[in-house]
Amino acid sequence: MKNIKVAFKLTIVSLFLVSFGHTAIAKDYLIKNATVHTASEVGVLNRADVLISDGFIMELGKNLPTNSGVEVIEAKGMHLTPGLINAVTQLGLVEIDAASSTVDHTTKQKGVGASFNIAPAINFRSTLIPQNRINGLTRAIVVPGFGNSIFAGSSSAITLLSNMTGMISENVAQHAVYGVAGAGFNGGSRAAAHMALDKALEDANYLRHNRRRFESGFESHFSLSIADLDALKPVLEKKIPLIINVHRSDSIIRMIALAKKHNIKVVLQGASEAWVVANEIARAKVPVIIDPILNLPGSFSSLSSRIDAASILHNAGVKLVFTGKDWQSTHNGYLVRQSAGNAVSHGLPAEEALKAMTINTAEVFGIKNYGQIKVGMEADVVIWDGDPMEVTTNAEQVFIKGQKQPMVSRATRLRDRFWDLNDNKNKAYVK
Amino acid sequence: MVATKYLRLFTIPFLTINLFACQSEETSKSEQKKQTEAFPSTYKPLPSEAFVIEHATVLTGTGLEYQDASILVENGIIKAVGNNFFIPAGVEKIDGSGKWLTPGIIDVHSHMGVYSSPSIESTQDGNEMTAPVTAEVWAEHSVWTQDPAMPLALAGGVTTFQVLPGSGNLIGGRGVTLKNVNAKNVQAMKFPDAPHSLKMACGENPKRVYGGKGRLPSTRMGNVAGYRAAWIKAEEYRAKWDKYEELLGTNSEKDKPGRDLQLDTLAEVLRGNIMVHNHCYRAEEMMVMIDIAKEFGYKISTFHHAIEAYKIADVLAKENICAAVWADWWGFKHEAYDHVRENAAMIHNAKACAVIHSDSSIDVQHLNQETAKAMAAGNKNGLSIEVKDAIAWITSNAAKAIGVADKTGSLKENMMADIVIWSHNPMSVYAKAEKVFIDGVLTYDRYDSKFQPVSDFDLGVIDPEGVRL
Numbered sequence: 001m002k003n004i005k006v007a008f009k010l011t012i013v014s015l016f017l018v019s020f021g022h023t024a025i026a027k028d029y030l031i032k033n034a035t036v037h038t039a040s041e042v043g044v045l046n047r048a049d050v051l052i053s054d055g056f057i058m059e060l061g062k063n064l065p066t067n068s069g070v071e072v073i074e075a076k077g078m079h080l081t082p083g084l085i086n087a088v089t090q091l092g093l094v095e096i097d098a099a100s101s102t103v104d105h106t107t108k109q110k111g112v113g114a115s116f117n118i119a120p121a122i123n124f125r126s127t128l129i130p131q132n133r134i135n136g137l138t139r140a141i142v143v144p145g146f147g148n149s150i151f152a153g154s155s156s157a158i159t160l161l162s163n164m165t166g167m168i169s170e171n172v173a174q175h176a177v178y179g180v181a182g183a184g185f186n187g188g189s190r191a192a193a194h195m196a197l198d199k200a201l202e203d204a205n206y207l208r209h210n211r212r213r214f215e216s217g218f219e220s221h222f223s224l225s226i227a228d229l230d231a232l233k234p235v236l237e238k239k240i241p242l243i244i245n246v247h248r249s250d251s252i253i254r255m256i257a258l259a260k261k262h263n264i265k266v267v268l269q270g271a272s273e274a275w276v277v278a279n280e281i282a283r284a285k286v287p288v289i290i291d292p293i294l295n296l297p298g299s300f301s302s303l304s305s306r307i308d309a310a311s312i313l314h315n316a317g318v319k320l321v322f323t324g325k326d327w328q329s330t331h332n333g334y335l336v337r338q339s340a341g342n343a344v345s346h347g348l349p350a351e352e353a354l355k356a357m358t359i360n361t362a363e364v365f366g367i368k369n370y371g372q373i374k375v376g377m378e379a380d381v382v383i384w385d386g387d388p389m390e391v392t393t394n395a396e397q398v399f400i401k402g403q404k405q406p407m408v409s410r411a412t413r414l415r416d417r418f419w420d421l422n423d424n425k426n427k428a429y430v431k
Numbered sequence: 432m433v434a435t436k437y438l439r440l441f442t443i444p445f446l447t448i449n450l451f452a453c454q455s456e457e458t459s460k461s462e463q464k465k466q467t468e469a470f471p472s473t474y475k476p477l478p479s480e481a482f483v484i485e486h487a488t489v490l491t492g493t494g495l496e497y498q499d500a501s502i503l504v505e506n507g508i509i510k511a512v513g514n515n516f517f518i519p520a521g522v523e524k525i526d527g528s529g530k531w532l533t534p535g536i537i538d539v540h541s542h543m544g545v546y547s548s549p550s551i552e553s554t555q556d557g558n559e560m561t562a563p564v565t566a567e568v569w570a571e572h573s574v575w576t577q578d579p580a581m582p583l584a585l586a587g588g589v590t591t592f593q594v595l596p597g598s599g600n601l602i603g604g605r606g607v608t609l610k611n612v613n614a615k616n617v618q619a620m621k622f623p624d625a626p627h628s629l630k631m632a633c634g635e636n637p638k639r640v641y642g643g644k645g646r647l648p649s650t651r652m653g654n655v656a657g658y659r660a661a662w663i664k665a666e667e668y669r670a671k672w673d674k675y676e677e678l679l680g681t682n683s684e685k686d687k688p689g690r691d692l693q694l695d696t697l698a699e700v701l702r703g704n705i706m707v708h709n710h711c712y713r714a715e716e717m718m719v720m721i722d723i724a725k726e727f728g729y730k731i732s733t734f735h736h737a738i739e740a741y742k743i744a745d746v747l748a749k750e751n752i753c754a755a756v757w758a759d760w761w762g763f764k765h766e767a768y769d770h771v772r773e774n775a776a777m778i779h780n781a782k783a784c785a786v787i788h789s790d791s792s793i794d795v796q797h798l799n800q801e802t803a804k805a806m807a808a809g810n811k812n813g814l815s816i817e818v819k820d821a822i823a824w825i826t827s828n829a830a831k832a833i834g835v836a837d838k839t840g841s842l843k844e845n846m847m848a849d850i851v852i853w854s855h856n857p858m859s860v861y862a863k864a865e866k867v868f869i870d871g872v873l874t875y876d877r878y879d880s881k882f883q884p885v886s887d888f889d890l891g892v893i894d895p896e897g898v899r900l
Contacts, residue, residue, distance in 0.1 A: 098635065098764040128762065296792050297579055299549045303893055306900050325793065331762035338800065341860035385811070391800045391860045392807035411761075415771040415812065421745045421781060 027071055028053045029404065030064060031381070034075035037388060038373040039082055039358045043351060050080060052379040055402030060375055071404075073383070078396060081388050082358040082371055083138025083380030086333040087289050088269065088323035091129060091140045091158065092122035094330055106145030106152075113149025114200075115227035118142060119156045119170040124163050128331055130409035133160040135334035136395040138380040139168070141365055143175055143243075150185045150196050151176050151228060154240070157367050159380070159400055172365045173267070174235045177245040178255060179301050194254060199223040201262040204232035241265040241364065243289065247301040249273035256284045267321070267364055272302030275309040278316035287319040287364050291326065291336075292343035310356070311347030320348075320356040321364050341389035350389055378402070470571065472621035474610055476870035481505040483518050484852065487527025492534040492826035492841040496819035502532060504848040507871035512842050525852075525866075533822055533857055534840050535590025535849030535869065537829035538795050539708070539755050540735050540788035543581050544574035544594055544609075544617075548792055558597030559604060563641050563648060564661045566629065567692035568604035570596045574617040577886040579899060580792035585611050585875045585884065587796035588851040588864035591622060591840075593833045595735075598632035598710040599640045601648065601657045605696055606630050606708060608833050610869055613884045626706050626834040628732070629696060631658065633711035633720060634766045655719060662727040665697030672698065706732040706834050712766035714742040721750055733832040735788060738767050741774045744781030753784035753832040757794075758804040775802075775824060776809020776816055786832050787824045798825045803858035818858045847871075 029052040036045040038060075051059035051070070066072055095102035104121035122142055132140070138160050144153035152175040157168040176182070182193035203222045207229045213219045214226070222229055234240045244255050247270050259266040268274055269289040274281055281288060292310040297303045306312075310320055322343070323329055324336040340353040359371035369378050379402035386393035398405045417430045482504055489497040489512060503511040503518060518524075545557035556573035559565040574594060584592065590611050596603035606628035609620040633654065642649030648657050671688040678686070699705045707724070711717045711734045724731045733753040734740065738761065740747060740754035747754055756778070761770030771777070778785040787802045789795035806821035830840025839847045848871035855862040866882075867875035876882035889899035 094762075096762055096765050096768060098639075293797070294793065295583065295796070297548050297899065298792075300551070303549065303899060327763070328760055332759050335759070338804070338860070342797070342800075345861045345863070389860060391803045392858055394807060394811045411771045414769055415741070415773050415777075418742050418771075418777070419773075419812070 027404070028058075028067070028069060029073055029399070029402075030066055030070045031073045031075050031080060031383060032064075034078050034080035034383060036060070036373055037079060037081045037351070037354055039351070039354045040372040040374050042374075047076075050373060050381065052381065052399060052402045055379055057373060057375055057377050057379050057381070060373060073397065075383050075396075079384040079386065079388050079393075080373065081354060081382050081384065082373055082377075083382050083398065083400060084136050084334065084337060084357045085139035085141070085361045085367075085371070086137060086323050086329060086336040086357065087141045087321045087361045087365070088143055088326075088329055089140040089333045090145065090330045091132065091142050091160070091333060092124060092126050093118055093142060095123075095126055095128070105143075106147045108147040110148060111225040111228070112147070112153075113224060113228045114151035114153060114174060114231035115225070116144050116147070116153025117170060117231075118144045118153060119167070122156060122158065122167070124158075124161065124166045127410040128333075129160050129162055129166075131331070131411050132333045133398055133400070133405055134395060134407045134409050134412070136337060136382045136384070136398060137334040138382070138398065138400045139367070139370060140333055141172065141361070146177050146181055146185070148185065149224075149228070150178075150182050150193060151200070151224075151232075154231065155243075155365075157365055161400055161403075168367060171234065171240060172367070173241050173243050174232065175243045175245070178251055179246050179248060180299060181245065190251065194258070196223065198258060198261075200229070201232065201236070201258070201264070204229040205236050205262065208233050208236060235264050236262065238263070238265050240366070241267045243267045243269050245269045247272040247299065249276040249304065251301070252277055253280060256280065256286060259286070260284070270302075272298075272305040272309075274318070275306065275312040276304050278313050278318055281313070282317035285319075287321055287360070288313055289321040289323055289364075291323050291329075291339050292346075292348070293325060293339040307342065308346040310343035310353070314348055314352050319360055319364070320352065321361045322353070322356040337388065338391055341391060344389045353389060470569075470618055470621075472623045473616075473618045474612070474614070474621055474623055476507050477872045479504075479507055479871040479873075480523055481519070482523040482525055482871075484525045484527045484530075484532060484850070487530045487532045487852070488856075489513075489532045489842060490819050490822045490857070491843060492823055493843065494820055494823065496817075501527075502842060502850065504850070504868070504871045507848050509842060509844055509846045509848050509850075511844060527852060530865065531853040531855065531857055531862070532842065533588070533851050533853065534826040534842050534846075535851055535867065536588040536798050536825050537833070537840055538584070538589055538592040538789050538798060538825075539733065539786055539829045539832045540790045541584075541592040541594050541792075541795060542597070542790070543584065543592060543792055543795070544576065544578045545570055545596070546792075547575045547578035548580045557595075558599040560597075560599040560640050563600050563637055563646075563657050564602045564693065565596075565600050565604050566602045566661070566694075566696040568596065569607065570594045570604060570630075571607035571617045571621070574607070574609070574620075576614055576617055576620060577888045578792075579886045579888050580795070581611055582613070582875075582884045582886060582889070583792070584795045585867055586864060586877070587798065588853070588857075588867055589795055589798065590849040590851070590867060590869045590874075591830075591833075591835070592795070593628060593708075595628070595630045595708060598630070598636045601632060601637045601654055602661055602697070603630040603632060605705070608835065612869055612874060613886065622835060622838075624838070626704065627696075627699070628706045628708050628833065629700050631707060631709045631720075633709065633716040634713060635764050636710070651716070655723070658720075658723055659726070661697060662701070662723070662729075665694055665701055666727065668694035669698035669701050700729050701727060703730065706730075708733050708735055708832075710735045712736050712738040712764070713769075714739040716766075717743060718746070721746070721752070732834070733784075733786065736767070736790070738774070739769050740783075741771055741777035742769075744778045744783050747778065748781050748783035751784070753786050753828060754778050755786035755788040755829075755832060756805075757790070758787060758801040758808070772805070772808035773812055775805035776812075776814050779816060779820070779824070780809065780814055784828045784831060785824050786828045788829075799853075799857040799862055800860055803860075806858060818856060822857065
């Protein structure tokens with residue numbers, strides 16, 4: 001194929017200087033002879049080169065010329081993909097689950113639900129960020145946990161950089177829960193949870209159109225706090241999606257109907273039984289966030305869980321977004337790749353699995369300029385030492401926004417300290 | 432998400448250590464025997480025809496790999512493995528071209544049956560958190576044999592699993608080793624002649640559970656005091672019974688000591704008849720547990736969850752203690768903070784006994800993948816661990832950890848014919864168990880629904896005319 005040339009280098013450079021001028025100056029890298037999985041309509045390119053310049057993917061093609069000053073990385077026999085994204089993490093909001101002083105993802109404060117915005121609490125120096133980064137995860141959606149309300153609050157999109165330039169965008173989605181937990185917040189019945197969701201959306205809509213009546217004291221009785229109802233405004237304006245945690249197939253149908261009634265964009269999360277109603281979901285053009293490895297009938301709401309659900313949903317035309325095993329989706333957010341590999345092993349085309357942890361996620365959460373190996377995209381790039389879907393594959397080198405990342409984390413430091421137990425050194429002095 | 436995580440903190444259990452070779456000769460036979468024979472295994476494999484699997488890549492589980500090899504099974508027993516043996520006439524032949532054979536996969540750390548799926552109020556049967564020492568409880572008495580996770584694990588090649596009590600207690604009770612066959616009662620799943628195990632737990636879980644109730648232990652030092660107090664009582668009890676047994680015939684019925692279920696179990700550990708599986712994350716806590724074992728003369732078979740085993744892998748090798756670990760779980764507790772992805776590989780490299788365990792009804796279905804990740808992490812950092820070696824982490828080493836290495840966990844003559852036929856190299860995400868044999872009986876076939884067991888629960892639970900999946 002022909003080289004895809006780029007003409008906007010100067011524009012990109014100036015953009016770069018504006019937005020990242022205070023960070024290290026990005027070098028140019030030419031990655032040569034990789035199997036490039038583009039996650040785009042171009043598909044997979046064999047023995048292709050990728051030029052990363054000033055933070056962006058500047059060229060993609062075969063036998064690209066080596067300009068002076070460019071660091072050449074030979075990647076023959078290796079694979080290259082966009083940096084991966086996990087759609088459900090709490091990165092930066094927890095260091096140790098059982099150490100409450102390190103946990104910020106959930107509030108039990110009364111009256112704080114939809115208005116809960118976790119962004120200010122995100123700690124970019126968390127050790128979880130480099131550990132995920134060196135294993136190929138370069139972006140994440142950071143979601144609030146459910147405290148006392150059927151609405152958890154709004155999520156943020158981040159890049160896995162160890163400083164505050166990692167923040168991409170706050171308030172990329174609003175999160176709600178139906179099913180068992182939703183019922184729990186509403187006296188123990190799904191029907192009451194349904195009523196609460198319906199009423200909240202109705203109240204939020206009323207408030208947004210009748211602000212003056214409220215401010216002048218004519219209206220004061222709403223189902224949620226004013227702050228929470230205000231927080232639902234971008235959902236009602238279709239600026240952000242409402243992500244609903246829901247598993248049982250009939251509940252999924254109810255949520256789709258609710259979205260239609262209130263004319264909002266919804267995304268189903270968890271969705272163990274989504275495959276049962278795959279056609280209805282596809283028809284409503286509702287994306288689904290799943291962990292494809294979860295096939296356990298873990299609750300009575302997920303009795304139909306199955307290992308090939310991703311494949312069934314894809315075949316029905318449903319847009320897929322992946323996350324990893326829920327109990328390790330933050331500390332090991334990068335394991336979304338293993339989950340994706342299992343989807344492939346059970347019938348999902350590999351390119352679709354890659355999209356479900358790159359470009360599809362970017363589209364659903366409105367992250368611009370990321371998610372494909374395509375000229376003009378930000379250069380989140382991972383070079384893998386093998387098939388990107390394979391469990392024996394490791395990341396060889398990770399780039400985030402064109403910056404070559406050191407392949408080091410607290411875990412690799414511990415590993416190195418104890419690698420040789422026979423060296424008779426006091427380990428305290430092994431740094 | 433959070434609720435599940437915290438629940439898991441309680442369910443995450445223990446490690447087991449191998450105590451082979453220390454079965455005490457002086458074990459008293461008569462009275463104690465009654466105890467060990469309670470709830471005996473009634474498991475009997477179905478009759479099976481002899482068969483041979485040919486032209487496969489065979490990973491023996493003991494560090495050998497044969498290309499284009501065969502395996503002969505008669506009467507549920509492996510009769511021959513290799514490239515060069517006589518195949519009797521009339522034996523059924525299974526073409527293994529392009530396939531890989533391994534021993535049946537063993538999970539040394541399961542809560543299937545005691546934390547069954549679906550998870551509801553009444554399935555929380557794994558932790559008797561009403562006292563810090565509950566050596567008197569037996570996990571097998573909680574097992575719901577119809578947990579739908581069991582057939583899913585079978586489809587992942589798991590033929591044997593050890594069900595342990597949870598880790599909420601210092602001493603949580605007896606574990607049980609089961610064959611992954613559907614049965615109406617737990618006795619019919621019990622692995623014949625497998626030793627009983629005792630679950631112990633270090634660290635955060637017991638001190639949180641009992642500290643929260645305002646009683647000992649609320650600290651790690653309280654934990655240690657608790658173990659030692661229990662062993663002191665067990666020593667006295669053992670001595671009383673041993674003396675009674677010794678004088679049997681010359682003493683009278685009124686000299687017979689009273690029986691205590693809790694101390695029965697602990698005394699059997701001291702006699703070397705029950706293997707200790709010790710949930711323990713931190714290096715220094717493992718070292719303390721090793722000293723306690725020496726103080727009271729018992730042997731630790733395996734440390735479970737051993738997040739920091741890589742720091743003391745040389746000691747574990749010397750003490751002949753297995754370390755059962757995850758490939759990559761970490762961070763849910765402070766004691767799980769010092770995770771390295773190379774843990775199993777570093778344990779293996781120190782010539783200690785590495786085991787990959789699941790502690791999860793999801794991961795139990797993919798123990799081959801968990802092993803593959805752990806192997807690849809070590810190799811990425813410069814080791815050269817081969818598939819034929821790493822497979823031991825979920826076969827022969829696991830069998831050693833639970834005391835059944837002379838029966839299963841390796842493909843060699845006279846072993847139980849617990850065999851998995853894999854579609855690919857088992858260290859691949861694409862590998863699927865195609866056929867699973869338990870004692871020579873085809874127990875699972877991916878492509879023949881007649882050999883896909885479903886639990887009672889699965890039957891008609893979604894579709895009245897169908898099975899769950």
